[in-house]
Amino acid sequence: MYTKSYTLSLHAMSKVRVRFAPSPTGGLHLGGVRTVLYNYLFAKQHSEGKFIVRVEDTDQSRFVVGAEEYIFECLQWCGIRADESVLAGGEYAPYRQSERKNIYKEYAEKLIENNQAYYAFDTTQEIEEMRERRKAEGSGSLQYDAGIRLKMNNSLRLLPEETKALLDAGTPYVIRIKVNPNETVAFTDLIRGDIEFETTNVDDKVLLKADGMPTYHLAVVVDDYLMKISHAFRGEEWLPSAPVHILLWQYLFGINNMPKWAHLPLILKPEGNGKLSKRDGDRLGFPVYAMDWKDPTTGEITKGFKELGFLPEAFLNMLAMLGWNPGNEQEIFSIEELIQSFDINRVHKAGAKFDFEKAKWFNHEWIKKLPVQHYSSIVKQIFAEKKLEITDDIYFEKVLELVKERCTLLTDFYEQAVYFFIAPKHIDVDSIKPKWTDLKKEFFEKYITKLQADSTFTTVTVESIFKELATEMAIKPGDLQLPMRIMLVGGKYGPGVFEIAATIGLQQTVQRIEKALSLL
RNA sequence: GCCGCGUUGGUCAAGGGGUUAAGACGCUUCCCUUUCACGGAAGAGUCACGGGUUCGAUUCCCGUACGUGGUACCA
Numbered sequence: 001m002y003t004k005s006y007t008l009s010l011h012a013m014s015k016v017r018v019r020f021a022p023s024p025t026g027g028l029h030l031g032g033v034r035t036v037l038y039n040y041l042f043a044k045q046h047s048e049g050k051f052i053v054r055v056e057d058t059d060q061s062r063f064v065v066g067a068e069e070y071i072f073e074c075l076q077w078c079g080i081r082a083d084e085s086v087l088a089g090g091e092y093a094p095y096r097q098s099e100r101k102n103i104y105k106e107y108a109e110k111l112i113e114n115n116q117a118y119y120a121f122d123t124t125q126e127i128e129e130m131r132e133r134r135k136a137e138g139s140g141s142l143q144y145d146a147g148i149r150l151k152m153n154n155s156l157r158l159l160p161e162e163t164k165a166l167l168d169a170g171t172p173y174v175i176r177i178k179v180n181p182n183e184t185v186a187f188t189d190l191i192r193g194d195i196e197f198e199t200t201n202v203d204d205k206v207l208l209k210a211d212g213m214p215t216y217h218l219a220v221v222v223d224d225y226l227m228k229i230s231h232a233f234r235g236e237e238w239l240p241s242a243p244v245h246i247l248l249w250q251y252l253f254g255i256n257n258m259p260k261w262a263h264l265p266l267i268l269k270p271e272g273n274g275k276l277s278k279r280d281g282d283r284l285g286f287p288v289y290a291m292d293w294k295d296p297t298t299g300e301i302t303k304g305f306k307e308l309g310f311l312p313e314a315f316l317n318m319l320a321m322l323g324w325n326p327g328n329e330q331e332i333f334s335i336e337e338l339i340q341s342f343d344i345n346r347v348h349k350a351g352a353k354f355d356f357e358k359a360k361w362f363n364h365e366w367i368k369k370l371p372v373q374h375y376s377s378i379v380k381q382i383f384a385e386k387k388l389e390i391t392d393d394i395y396f397e398k399v400l401e402l403v404k405e406r407c408t409l410l411t412d413f414y415e416q417a418v419y420f421f422i423a424p425k426h427i428d429v430d431s432i433k434p435k436w437t438d439l440k441k442e443f444f445e446k447y448i449t450k451l452q453a454d455s456t457f458t459t460v461t462v463e464s465i466f467k468e469l470a471t472e473m474a475i476k477p478g479d480l481q482l483p484m485r486i487m488l489v490g491g492k493y494g495p496g497v498f499e500i501a502a503t504i505g506l507q508q509t510v511q512r513i514e515k516a517l518s519l520l
Numbered sequence: 521g522c523c524g525c526g527u528u529g530g531u532c533a534a535g536g537g538g539u540u541a542a543g544a545c546g547c548u549u550c551c552c553u554u555u556c557a558c559g560g561a562a563g564a565g566u567c568a569c570g571g572g573u574u575c576g577a578u579u580c581c582c583g584u585a586c587g588u589g590g591u592a593c594c595a
Contacts, residue, residue, distance in 0.1 A: 124593080140522050143591075174593055192525075201523050201591095209593040216595050240524050240590035263525085266588070270531075273587065321544095325533065329543050348526095348533085351588060355531045358545045368558080406557045416557090478554040485555055493556040 026067050027293035027302055028074045030276060030354065031235060031267045034319045038264065039233045040080050041320075041342040074290040074304075078312050079335055092227040097219055104214035107222050107252060108175045108207050112155075116251040117207060119173045120144075120154040121166055127152075143203030146181040175208040177217075177244060177251075185243040190231075190262035191347045197243040205244050217241060221248040224259050232259045236351070237275075239263045262344055265323050266351040276354050278302060286356040290315070309382070309409030310359075311375060314366035318359045322352045332365055364408045372400040379413045386414055388421060395420075399503065402495050416494070420504060423512055424490025429519050431492065432483045436520055443473055443480060444487075444517055448510050457506045463498040487516035 094100055111117035122130075130152065131142045141147070149156055154176070155163040167173070183199040207218040214222070224232060242261065249258040267276045270284065281288035281302070291304035305315050317333050325348075326333075326341045333341065367375070376397050380390050390396045403416040418424075450465050451457070466484075470477040485497045488509065494500060501509045 120593095127592095135521085138521095141591090142522080172593095195524080197524075203591080206593050211593080213593085215593070235589090236525070237589055238595090242524090265526085268588075275589080321532070323532090327534070329534085331532095331544060350526050352533090353531060355545070358532065361545055403557090405559095476554085481554060489555090491555085495555095495557085496553090497555085 026070065026295060027278065027289040027304075028071055028291070029278075030288055030290075030319065031264075033074065033078065033290050033315075034267065034322065035233055035235060035264055036075060036080060037078070037316060037319055038262075038324070038342070038344070038347070041339050042231065042233070042344055044339045045342065070291070070293065077291060077306055078316055097213065100219075100223070101212055101214075103226070104218050104222055105208060105212060108214070108218060111177070111207070111251060112175065114251065115178065117175050117177050118149075118155045118204075119163060119167070120152065120176045120204075120206075121171055121173050122153045141201075143201075144176070145179065145203040146200075149178075149204060172210040174206045174210055176204040177207050177247065179204055179244075179247060185246050187242065187246050187258075187261065189239075190260055190344050191265075192239075192263060192349055195239070195242070199243070199247075202243045202247070205241070207248075217244050217248065221245055221252065225249075225253045225257065229259045231262065233262045233264060236263045236266050262347070265348050267322060268351045268353045270353050270355060284356070286359070288354075309411035310363050311366045311370070311410065313370070314359075314363040317366065318362040321362075322354065323348045332362075332369065360408050363410075367407050367410070368405050372397050372404060375410060376400055379410055382411055382414060388414075388418065390421075402499065402503065406493070419489045419494070420500070423508065423515065424488075426490055427516055427519060428486050428491050429516065432486055432516075432520065435479065436483075439473065439475060440480065440483065441517060441520065443469065443475060444483075444513055446473075448513055451506060451510065457502060459496075459498045459502040462501045462509075466498070483516075484513070487513050 097104075108117060112119065127144065130144075130148060134142055134148070144152070151157070156178070158166070179199050179202045181200045184196055185199055185202070186194060186196045188194050205217050206215050208214055220232075223229070242263075246255070246258070249255055268274065269276050269280050276288055278288055287303045287305045287308055289302055289304045291306045293302045293304065294300070295302070306312070313334060316335060316338070317331075320333060320338050320342070321331060324342065324346055326343075327346060330341075376393070379400060380396065383390055399417050399420045400413060402420075403413065406416050407413050447466065447469055450469060451462065454461055454465060466480070467477050470480055481497055482492070485492065485494065485500075488497065488500050488504070504512075
């Protein structure tokens with residue numbers, strides 16, 4: 001077991017600090033992005049000091065190469081830009097936990113000097129045996145705490161010279177916090193209000209591990225102090241360990257210097273129970289990562305919101321509303337509007353189930369709302385991936401404008417717009433055939449001739465010629481519009497037929513009608 | 521097991537002693553459009569349960585249930 005943690009300094013702006021871990025296999029989870037987002041909004045509002053994002057993970061072998069860069073990319077895609085890279089240093093460098101190892105050790109030893117922590121030499125096996133024994137006794141608590149510590153192998157029970165001998169012999173040890181029982185630890189959470197814990201229920205957590213690395217508990221307190229953190233936002237899963245951190249602040253730096261805490265509600269699975277995980281996304285067919293994540297060890301790719309066709313504006317908007325609301329009916333927010341309206345006090349206490357349908361709705365709204373120029377280059381790339389190269393940007397954007405309200409994801413543009421660039425491969429003639437007549441055939445033949453005689457070829461003329469001819473031949477224009485649509489686009493969808501005809505031009509219109517006529 | 525946090529329609533949620541209990545997503549129906557979508561109108565659907573406190577509880581208090589998190593030399 002080995003632990004390594006990373007801290008990335010992201011933004012030289014606020015004293016608010018967010019800490020989060022990527023998924024155990026890498027990837028930036030929805031919950032992580034939301035934590036960063038709330039932090040960012042809050043920081044922007046207060047704009048004081050530094051904005052630091054701390055990324056941590058255990059087990060070095062699993063902590064993946066490239067995860068730091070990946071996280072930067074995700075945040076940049078979201079529009080949360082890094083002012084300094086992880087390697088650039090900054091006021092409070094270094095940030096990687098492995099590079100701060102000595103700092104933590106110093107504080108751990110200071111705690112021992114003050115009799116607020118102690119050396120423990122128990123092996124994993126001994127601790128397990130202790131738990132088994134207590135379980136057998138029917139004890140409600142299985143903790144390593146005041147009730148049991150004097151029966152264990154630690155510097156509290158051992159004589160000073162015994163401890164020294166063990167230390168000198170190089171016996172592996174950990175440093176544990178000494179929690180005094182029968183006291184109350186209280187603090188105020190920005191979201192939950194006053195919270196109290198009985199110290200009797202808090203165990204003597206390991207602060208410094210046998211390999212000399214700190215646990216999260218020590219690191220978070222020491223770093224927050226040293227980096228002058230004023231507010232700490234983190235997931236609700238941290239709430240149970242908050243008393244350890246409060247105690248550490250009391251012991252080390254004084255409770256008055258402690259940052260303000262905000263424990264954010266969890267994002268839960270849409271169905272069933274539990275925290276949303278990567279597996280749920282795979283199983284239910286939606287992403288849980290901001291961007292595609294490729295596991296460097298297995299090569300497995302996990303789909304991200306970006307690649308699925310989400311706009312960063314929509315992604316952030318959706319995430320912001322999952323656990324927070326402004327108290328009025330507004331739901332669509334730009335990042336600037338979020339900075340204006342966000343209020344940590346209005347964050348919900350309860351966990352929220354993730355709803356992919358609603359997420360898509362946000363994307364749909366943003367596609368409609370934004371000018372196509374805003375995302376045309378992304379769509380262009382999507383087209384390129386499907387082997388459709390765009391050469392005329394003006395035409396391209398005109399087409400996007402025409403179909404944008406039919407697209408929920410950016411990837412939908414392809415299906416909704418291909419026929420503006422290439423004649424449909426498959427024409428749904430089966431929908432025309434049942435009501436097809438020679439008279440209709442004659443109509444289209446005459447229509448082509450008339451179109452070719454017209455020099456303007458605008459939506460208006462294409463339509464008026466169509467209707468005049470229909471009236472002349474005593475056919476209801478409505479009976480002809482659907483066939484015409486299918487001839488031009490291949491199926492029953494798309495914007496107005498005459499608009500499509502005018503857009504693709506005379507030559508294409510004629511060609512497609514002729515092609516379809518030959519199939520009927 | 522023990523400890524913490526939570527609970528308003530299927531989902532996100534407003535409201536916080538007296539309300540016809542907002543709104544959004546999704547669903548259904550209709551209108552618009554002789555396509556699809558957009559847009560518009562309507563509809564179904566809710567205060568977890570049991571006790572208090574109160575003239576009156578969805579709202580306050582206590583229990584219970586349920587959910588969720590923690591209970592690691594993971595974060």
